[in-house]
Amino acid sequence: MEVSRHWRLQEQRYKLVGETCDTCGVKLFPPRDVCLECKAPAYKLYTFTGHGEIYSFTTIYDAPAGFEHNAPYTVALVKLEEGPIITAQLTDVAESELSIGMPVEMVTRKLRTDGEEGMIVYGYKFRPAVTQPVLH
Missing domain, CATH: 2.40.50.840 (OB fold (Dihydrolipoamide Acetyltransferase, E2P))
Structure with missing residues (x-):
C-alpha cells in the first residue's frame, strides 16, 4: 500500500469514522458520500463508538x-x-x-x-x- 493511501484511510482505520446522511440520518461505514438508503449526499463525518x-x-x-x-x-x-x-x-x-x-x-x-x-x-x-x- 502506498503511503499516501495509508494516511488517507487513517481516520476510518483507527477511529471508525464514517458519515451520516443529512436527509434521513443513516450512518454509513465506510464513508460513501451518497446515502445507501435515500441516495442523498452524505458528507457529515461521524465517529462510531x-x-x-x-x-x-x-x-x-x-x-x-x-x-x-x-x-x-x-x-x-x-x-x-x-x-x-x-x-x-x-x-x-x-x-x-x-x-x-x-x-x-x-x-x-x-x-x-x-x-x-x-x-x-x-x-x-x-x-x-x-x-x-x-x-x-
Missing part, C-alpha cells in the same frame, strides 16, 4: 497474500450499535468462545507489514467487550 455484536463469523485457514503469517484467524461480520455491519478480524478470543450476538468492541492492532520498507499497517479489530457501551 466501536461497540457492536457478532452477526456471523468464520475462521480463515488459507489466508490471502500478506496475511499468511496470521492464519488461522477468525473474521466476523460485526453489527455496530449504530447500524452498519462491517467485516473485521477478531482478536483476544478463542474460536470456541465465540457466539452469534456476543458483544464486542473495537481495538487497534497490527494488521500486517507492508512493502519492502516494512511499513507496519495498523487497523481495527474486534475483541469481546470488556467495557460497557455508553447509552445514547
